[in-house]
Amino acid sequence: MRYLVLLKAHTVPNSPPPPELMMAIAALGEEATTAGVLVDSQGLQPSSAGRRVSLSRGQLSAADGPFAEAKELISYAVYDVRSREDAVQWTTRFLQAHHDLWDGWEGEADILPTFGPTDFTSLES
Amino acid sequence: MATATEAVEAVWRIESGRLVAVLARITGDFAAAEDLAQDALEVALRQWPRDGVPHHPASWLMATARHLATDRYRREVNLHRKLTLLASHAENATIEDPMSTVDHHLDTPLHDDLLRLIFTACHPCLGIDAQVALTLRTVGGLRTPEIARAFLVSEATMSQRISRAKKTLTRQDIAFALPAPVELPARLEAVIAVVYLIFNEGYAATAGEDWTRPELCSDAIRLARLLATLQSEQAEVHGMLSLLELQSARMPARRGADGTPVLLADQDRTRWDTLLIRRGLTALKRAETLGGGPYTIQAQIAACHIQAADIDGTDWRRIAALYTVLGHLTPSPVIALNHAIAVGMADGAEHGLYLLDQLQHDSSLANYPPLAASRGTFLRRLERHKEADDAFQDAARQTDNTASQQLYQRQRHHPEETET
Numbered sequence: 001m002r003y004l005v006l007l008k009a010h011t012v013p014n015s016p017p018p019p020e021l022m023m024a025i026a027a028l029g030e031e032a033t034t035a036g037v038l039v040d041s042q043g044l045q046p047s048s049a050g051r052r053v054s055l056s057r058g059q060l061s062a063a064d065g066p067f068a069e070a071k072e073l074i075s076y077a078v079y080d081v082r083s084r085e086d087a088v089q090w091t092t093r094f095l096q097a098h099h100d101l102w103d104g105w106e107g108e109a110d111i112l113p114t115f116g117p118t119d120f121t122s123l124e125s
Numbered sequence: 126m127a128t129a130t131e132a133v134e135a136v137w138r139i140e141s142g143r144l145v146a147v148l149a150r151i152t153g154d155f156a157a158a159e160d161l162a163q164d165a166l167e168v169a170l171r172q173w174p175r176d177g178v179p180h181h182p183a184s185w186l187m188a189t190a191r192h193l194a195t196d197r198y199r200r201e202v203n204l205h206r207k208l209t210l211l212a213s214h215a216e217n218a219t220i221e222d223p224m225s226t227v228d229h230h231l232d233t234p235l236h237d238d239l240l241r242l243i244f245t246a247c248h249p250c251l252g253i254d255a256q257v258a259l260t261l262r263t264v265g266g267l268r269t270p271e272i273a274r275a276f277l278v279s280e281a282t283m284s285q286r287i288s289r290a291k292k293t294l295t296r297q298d299i300a301f302a303l304p305a306p307v308e309l310p311a312r313l314e315a316v317i318a319v320v321y322l323i324f325n326e327g328y329a330a331t332a333g334e335d336w337t338r339p340e341l342c343s344d345a346i347r348l349a350r351l352l353a354t355l356q357s358e359q360a361e362v363h364g365m366l367s368l369l370e371l372q373s374a375r376m377p378a379r380r381g382a383d384g385t386p387v388l389l390a391d392q393d394r395t396r397w398d399t400l401l402i403r404r405g406l407t408a409l410k411r412a413e414t415l416g417g418g419p420y421t422i423q424a425q426i427a428a429c430h431i432q433a434a435d436i437d438g439t440d441w442r443r444i445a446a447l448y449t450v451l452g453h454l455t456p457s458p459v460i461a462l463n464h465a466i467a468v469g470m471a472d473g474a475e476h477g478l479y480l481l482d483q484l485q486h487d488s489s490l491a492n493y494p495p496l497a498a499s500r501g502t503f504l505r506r507l508e509r510h511k512e513a514d515d516a517f518q519d520a521a522r523q524t525d526n527t528a529s530q531q532l533y534q535r536q537r538h539h540p541e542e543t544e545t
Contacts, residue, residue, distance in 0.1 A: 001343075034236075035139070036350030039400060078400070080347070082340065085135035089182075096180055 129174030364421030
């Protein structure tokens with residue numbers, strides 16, 4: 001099964017991320033890639049660099065970031081794993097590294113199963 | 126809601142390989158390492174559901190394995206002491222604790238350990254079934270019941286197969302080591318064969334209602350990706366990986382909404398998996414750069430299909446040429462059959478039929494349904510409907526797979542459908 005993991009931060013310390021955290025993230029990414037489970041991932045620039053297109057009350061509009069939400073999307077990752085719990089464990093490690101190495105950082109990660117293409121049975125019965 | 130056991134099993138799938146690999150390097154004993162790792166898993170299965178998954182599960186498992194090893198060592202020293210007392214020798218046995226260096230070993234690079242693990246699990250002193258089971262269990266972190274289910278045998282049978290394999294490795298004193306350079310090509314070929322077999326087991330179950338057992342395919346792909354990282358200079362590792370990614374990319378379209386199989390010609394190509402296609406083509410490029418081989422050629426054939434807009438827009442001439450090369454490298458009746466089909470698609474049904482009829486004398490294809498079905502397809506194209514019906518009837522008779530039977534029967538009754 002394939003899962004999209006969306007990492008969001010709501011509290012980010014004023015200090016830049018410590019190099020140890022960056023190293024831990026790189027090592028974790030390499031480990032997951034080697035294991036064949038991490039098939040795609042990217043970090044995302046702040047929403048201040050982004051733009052949002054909306055449809056509301058019949059009106060299309062576009063607006064520059066930053067977006068109003070308290071949570072900023074930080075990165076996405078796509079995992080190809082045997083069960084949802086595997087994706088949970090890989091993601092837990094990611095957040096554990098933040099916990100261990102970047103004091104004050106708070107956030108969350110949503111783990112969402114994708115429809116198809118490797119999901120052969122769930123919709124077809 | 127995920128159960129605590131599922132969490133333990135997920136951690137195990139992530140950690141099993143390197144835990145066994147590191148323990149095996151330290152002890153030099155694959156079977157002992159595997160036992161220790163399994164014992165550590167049992168402790169986790171008891172404790173984690175009660176206390177929660179530890180913050181650093183990898184270190185926890187290694188520490189637990191280490192404690193277990195120390196306990197076992199002490200027991201053996203005690204036993205040894207008692208035996209020596211019995212034999213009236215009073216001196217104390219002192220042996221250095223074999224696990225004392227574990228922390229140091231944990232810091233060293235793991236890639237070579239994982240490679241040793243794979244090469245040991247796929248050691249030629251074991252039968253292929255045993256190699257498959259050991260690889261899925263140690264490298265893939267699957268538990269015995271899962272492996273048994275995937276290979277349609279009882280847990281007891283699978284459990285015996287695994288313990289016999291471990292005993293064989295011990296008895297034959299197989300070193301936990303990388304193959305000597307001179308042995309590497311043959312040993313690597315064996316490893317690739319094991320991964321490919323796991324994939325095929327999932328891709329097309331030869332009997333029963335299941336058209337695919339896709340989990341095994343995914344397990345095999347993950348193993349192939351691992352191998353491609355560990356042996357990144359080996360062309361055929363990338364060739365095999367490419368083949369698996371490309372074949373998997375087509376999997377979502379292989380079954381219709383009602384669960385029945387859909388042939389390549391009729392597949393909705395928009396359902397092919399673009400992420401896997403991209404990964405497969407990248408791996409293929411790498412394989413071609415490094416030199417290629419039989420798996421690479423099969424991946425090139427898969428790439429021809431995957432890049433075509435439809436069945437008629439497929440570069441059948443290139444596919445026929447690739448099958449010719451493949452047939453020279455690894456001659457087999459099935460390759461000859463596929464070559465005949467490609468020729469028929471490239472040059473016309475009568476050419477294909479001519480080659481297929483040559484193959485009918487090959488006894489190993491006598492009851493091979495795709496031969497009869499391909500004849501049926503070309504006969505249908507030549508509007509020889511009565512013979513086509515008979516050919517599809519033969520194909521249906523020759524298979525035990527219910528889904529395939531229905532497929533061939535449908536071809537028999539709906540002459541407008543074609544198969545390739």
